Amino acid sequence: MLFDRPLPRRVVCLLSPDVSAAVIIQDQSPSHDDPELTLVHAQLRRLDPVGQRFATVLRDTIDQLLHGEATGRYDWKSLLKTERTHAGTVVEINLQREFAFEDGVEMDYRIADVEVDCKYSQDFGRWMIPPEAVGHLCLLVWADDYKSRWSAGLLRITPELLNGGKNRDMKLTVKAEERRRIVWLWRNAELPENTLLHMDPDDRAAVFAHKSGQAKLNELFRRAQRRRIGRNVVRTVAQQKDYMKRVRGNGGSRSSLRSEGIIIMGDYRAHQEIARQLALPVPQEGEFVSARVIRSIPGDGRPCAVIDGHSWVLAGPGDPVTKAPFLPAHTVSATTEV
Structure with missing residues (x-):
């Protein structure tokens, strides 16, 4: 049962274009x-x-x-x-x-x-x-x-x-x-999730076992896939003033994990749309979502997204590891990596 007691007034279900799930709001307009x-x-x-x-x-x-x-x-x-x-x-x-x-x-x-x-x-x-x-x-x-x-x-x-x-x-x-x-x-x-607090303890230990901030971030995006990772989590793991640079494609986690088939979506509209199409949590402002993908084949029933000119789906445990596509820049028409 969704609620364990009668709700006053009414319940409103809102679906925002910037979130991946409906938000249930209890309308408790004061009746006093x-x-x-x-x-x-x-x-x-x-x-x-x-x-x-x-x-x-x-x-x-x-x-x-x-x-x-x-x-x-x-x-x-x-x-x-x-x-x-x-x-x-x-x-x-x-x-x-x-x-x-x-x-x-x-x-x-x-x-x-x-x-x-x-x-x-x-x-x-x-x-x-x-x-x-x-x-x-x-x-x-x-x-x-x-x-x-x-x-x-x-x-x-x-x-x-x-x-x-x-x-x-x-x-x-x-x-x-x-x-x-x-x-x-x-x-x-x-409450937006504190990813580090709620990670599997072994995965969290693997993240902090690395010495460099970049290696820690790579391990974070490798082990905390398909969930929102906030900017503060990135800051805490990297412990560097240029922590956001450690995520980007020019030498950051995006380029480091591409060979493992992992993409890292940010809060750009184009990235959010890819997340929606893949049925992933949609990254909000200052958030990232990582996931391993593989090229779609005819008849594949999984949700797919067109990235870098090809159709991609979320990879399962049994799928081979292939190089990930380049993600679009913050403008939808751009084709350069970010």
Whole structure:
């Protein structure tokens, strides 16, 4: 069963041309007597109808905290305690930058002319509510890199919703039984995957076993095929300032892996169209998808794409290894390698 309880209002299925799958959105238009919450809810959904901007901010914030280019870290657990404590502030700042929220007078933001406080937690339900937020709206945000999920919702904070225990900062948490009052903007939405965190441990070890950044990247694209690989993953593996150059065709992974039949699609429109035609995840901004391909033969029922003047399909384990085609440049009419 897709949902374990009745959904309020309606469910909308959107298919964006820039994503490879339908996005299920739970329409939770507020059905209560809090006009300010209704205004803020409507404004946030107008600014980000499918939650893509929110998801990107959360992905980028986690990556910012990991700082993989300098540290090689990819796991939330490797963060220092002070870094984890600072995460909420970084989320708050990055959301304000993305959406250009006005500064609040008493709370963090002013959205639709309403004061709104922003609270983030890696652990669902562990939002720390300060005494000054009582009576105000809170934007409650959660993201879990291990589950690749995130949520964001609105709640009017009142004393009876909060647990009685107080920490030294006088901050409280929302009672578990009162979380049902949260009006969700997005609930358990998909967080862009942290590829290194979710890779097979043996494959990940093989990537980091190499000494040079270029060899590590080659191994990454060789072992993490048919899945989106974000720019920060490339940065973390390469640990070089010119990390994007290590992917390109002029000496980078694209040219290095061509002899193995592997193509690496980026966020160019022509590359995205090839990914769609091959029924692969479509790389979004700053992402790559690698896959081994082979020339199509008559009667082959697999999804195919025309690349460099010939028809190609995804190669299976039993298919021979042949040299991969050159990918088109960022303009559809170009025929040069990128």
